[in-house]
Amino acid sequence: MFQGGQKELKETVLDTGLCTGCGACINVCPYQASYRDWTVVLHHCDLAQGRCYACCPRTPADPGSLLPRFYDAADLTPELGAVKGFYIARAADEVVRRGAQHGGTVTTLIALALREGLIDAAVLAGEGDALLPRPVTIREPSAAVRQGKSRFVVSPNVAEFNRTAQGDAERIGIVATPCQAQALAKMRIQPVTASDGGIGKLKLVVGLFCGWALSWPELTSLLGKKTDLTAVTGMDIPPSRYHALEVYTKEGIVRVSLDEVLPCIRESCLSCGDMTAEFSDISVGSARLPEGWEEARLWNQVIVRSERGRELLETARRQGVLEFREVPAGNLEKLKAASLNKKAAAGRSAARRDAGGLKERTG
């Protein structure tokens, strides 16, 4: 089942800039490690076949043939993967919303899953130093609120999952970017080995929509010129017509033109064709509403993909922890179009790579 080892991982992913920094190859063995927002080989492993290669989201695997293994065939769409339902939702609790990126749906779902016992541990991206996220495992529902907000630098959440799975947690949930969800899916279809990382403990994947992530050294060097990094409280990318990255600081909002931001995109993200975390139970992203961004930013768009995702959302609705509003007409179509856009750009990027071309940044 494994088709390569560290050597192939290094040659085809790590040395080519394709690594997403997801952390799937970390903490399964001592040979790779995560440092800052990059993945490194610490020591040389000579096994011809390894889980590092097999689970990496960037080693060859056909997502089209993987999806039917996890989702109802009837739910599958070519643009967005499995769609059981599409919603606009947000946390009912204002405290949660205040600490969240958008509507606080992710935080609410994680806290609920912990409270209901669906999971007994959750892996999230916490705040590290100097805009560098630090993956954390939480056990208490209340702790989820403190880890809200998006960090646009990758957080090796899968590495943290691997670590947590070796401990006493039995049922683990995770908030994952699309590449991380993909890695977890690949882990689920690997044969169990003696030192298996405990993928069987994975009970919930809350996926994040993701356009791209930024490289930490490049982001910090860019923002360092605009503002005091220690004063940054968060950031977001409003709809494309704003053409800006909004950086929230203690002194107010700093807007950085996307022209400056786009060169900071991680190389690997340019080849990624998944915008909505197709390998999750439930995916969450920002909303688009007729009232405009000021209102939309307080809501989420949610795709329910699996039975487990549906049950969780329904529990949230029953308990009143999530509020819903009607999905505006055309939203799903717009999302599908955006998703197809990303797939097409990834295709072009792959073709360019195959042709040996230099990386080209596109919005």
Added chain:
Amino acid sequence: MNNKPGEDGMSVNGSRKEGAEVLLMGNEAIARGALEAGVRVAAGYPGTPSSEIIETLSRFSETGKLYVEWSTNEKVAMEVAAAASFAGLRSLCVMKQNGVNVASDFLLHLTGSGTRGGMVLVTCDDPGALSSVNEGESRHFARLMEIPLIEPADFGEAKEMTRWAFELSEEIRNVVMVRSVTRMSHASGNVVPGPLPVLKGKAEFICDGPVSDVERGPVISAPVIQKHRLQQEKLRRAVALFETSPFNAYAGPDKPELLIITSSACALYSREAVALLGAEGRAGILKLGTTWPLPPALLKRHLLMAEKVLIVEEVLPFLEDQVKILAAEQAREIGIKTFYGKNDGTLPMVGELNPDLVAEAVGRILGISPPALPAAYREKLQEFAAMVTKREQTFCPGCPHRASFWIIREALQRDRRRGFVCGDIGCYAMAALFQAAGFHTAKTLHAMGSGTGIASGFGKLGPFGMEQPVIAVCGDSTFYHAAIPALINAVHQKADITFIALDNSGTAMTGFQPHPGIAVNAMGETAPRVEIGALCSAMGAPVVCEDPFDLVRTRETLNRLLESPGVKVLILKQSCALSPEKKGKKQFLVQVDEALCRGEDCGCNRLCTRIFRCPGLLWNRERKKAEIDEVICAGCGFCTGICPAGAILSEEAAKS
């Protein structure tokens, strides 16, 4: 050999054994010779194969009678010994071959100024580089500096020549060089101790005369031409003495077919080779003890005896060149000779010689094929060879250097700018010599202290596009020896380097001689410590001190340092596994939990025995599990932290 040479020291020192044969190691014989000459000051820098000379003498050091020191480097050792000579005392300085390079700057001036009390320089060369990273030839220095060179060929001579060297030095008022080699210094043989002198004489530097007065004037090499001429006159006096020296001896037929000219350990090899071939009637051996300048009359007498001449010596053709020069000068009288040696390829230009190699060469010249080994003997040899377990050259179990390089490796990999280490001389040179021992981090290795100098240079290449971070490693002893000027240079030039002092509290490689960082000197007295950290701080470099056994913390520190500009100093402090305070005492009892050990599976693939490779860890092939060799494990506990499965368990050992 049934009694260990010089074990109680009495055989070196004991005058009561005077006249009776005792078994001494070559280096002990040299020390004994110095004692018999009434040496008062001995200084040296440790370096295999020379270290036992100062060690032996230090056991007999006594205030006001014999002062012994391990100096910070060879040049300083020679300066210290020279001072004693200027004050009228007999003095000795000792070093290994490349130490003479270090001292040579001073030596050039010292030989120009001349000496007063007898002063002898002992150098121990290491043909074959058995414990060196070079095959340096110190003999050339004798010629370069125009001082006499003498070379013992057995243990009795080692003692006798050393004793005589002091007399010769006083006769010519200059330094005399005694050269030994590993096989002389470290082998043992019978020596007849002579009487120890009654020590007399007060140290006084008489310097109230004019510059031209070599006995009472200032000791300087000027006026240069005049002093240089005087030096050469004295050297001619040495040559005259060499003509009749008992250390030069011929053995063999009056008219041999082949004259073998040789010296030092090669004299033993030559005798054995001729015996092996049964060629005693055809080849004669001229064993030279005084090898520079060669006594021309003696050489002429022997060159006249044969048409064919083979010069047998190790490494470079020093003797060969000198013999050929004399032969050319005397060609009219001695006629045309056929020379064999290194220049024509009869003997190899590199590596050690041995009786077999010499026998082959002599056999080729005389047309005799060396007798084949009896089949039974050959079989036995192979059998024994198979019994010798192959041991990988690596750091000792529990060695802090292994932990240090493990951390350096991980920090450099995490840093991902393809950084590297400039290695240096000490046990930790192994990191560069055997890439598996240094986890493929150390990429340069040269003279003592050069790692830091080279790093200082690399650290200025940023503007040329070099992005790689540079680390210099340096042992504590090497730091005092030669790294300080290089580090000052790096600080002053604002080079971007991380300087790591591998402080294991002793000159571990050569056997724990004290150095300036230790509160005891060669005589066993307490001595003030010169702190590496304080020195570096005084240079203006930020200094951080960490424990190499604290993997996570030290790795973090190193990564932080790698990213900051300028010179950063990291002192990794942990004493050597063989240090007196640690040896034989385990801090932890370490065990492998087989149930947890992942072995060769994906998930570990034997990290501990395949990559980390502490000799204390074994791979059990049958059980496919790692295990601890309780006898070998030093109990440092570092490996507990590297096992991904937490299968290596350690428990604090009960304090005894």
